[in-house]
Amino acid sequence: MAYLILGLILWSAGHFFKRAAPDMRAGMGNAGKGVAALIIVVGLVLMVIGYRGAEFVNLWYPPVWTVHLNNLLMLVAVFVYGMSATKGRLRGKMRHPQLTAVKIWAVAHLIVNGDLASVVLFGGLLAWAVLEVVVINRTQEWERPAPGPARKDILLVVITLVMFGVISWIHNWLGVWPFPG
Template identity: 30%
Template structure:
């Protein structure tokens, strides 16, 4: 039954992350409850299904894929710091190339932020988180769980690219070229905002370490 629960949780996860985002479904729901309410409801649903999925993987029978070594604990402990910083630098910022961009009409290709380095930073952070946790666990259920997340994030980059190119037409390539020509590092005008986001990312990292034993039941520190 534990494997069945994991399979059902996976199915619900993918349905809940694909069906509500279909243009027809999303436009109708947003028309009924408004965009802010849709985003809140979708975020709450995503968190709830993710928590269920992680719990189902923990309840699945333990099938070792490789011998566990103490050094494996260092991998997510190190990888999650850049992942948290990426999230802090990317979230709620204009990014017409990816999902979740805020106020995309204000996007300045001369100062694109993290989009200068990666068009899909949130998906990159998800891939980093997932890959690091595959190494840290080493059993079948968690390899399926986190390996699927990593593949989902990497495939999602290509899927979103195709969707945005289709929606933006020739503007996608011209905007991409303008971003590629922008400075690699942010200018002094955005230094204060950059520092605040880096501090927020560090706080997120420390918060996850502190809450991990209570939420997941495992101490993340080596």
């Protein structure tokens, strides 16, 4: 559990570095980006090691139907995440699509997992994403991008479905089949 918590702290620190110490990061030039990226990657690795190695402490038993809700929310999360890269009509409909996707992803996983390590991991990342949005909104103005052609939104739907399939395959490969039988 210590690795998991340390990983969450490093992940958050790496992401907040630019906003918490902007002069220091700017003074470091490109090395500042590299340091932040390294801190984030180390945090991610520690979260994975900590989560996989954490003792299972059950807090509640989620109903079986929550798996279906999780899968629906995950499909939405993948779509919303993809909105950050779209050049279609949906461009500019949401200020923080990636962070919103992380929040949807975290809630989806909190719904379907009732153990302590899951609450720490997904709850911690949910808290980070909420705080990140608050900090960004307070420190940066947003210039809404102009919408693009609708055909790019159709491409986003196709990419979402493919990515959802890839993510499902990776979950299966890791030993967690995301679809109940």
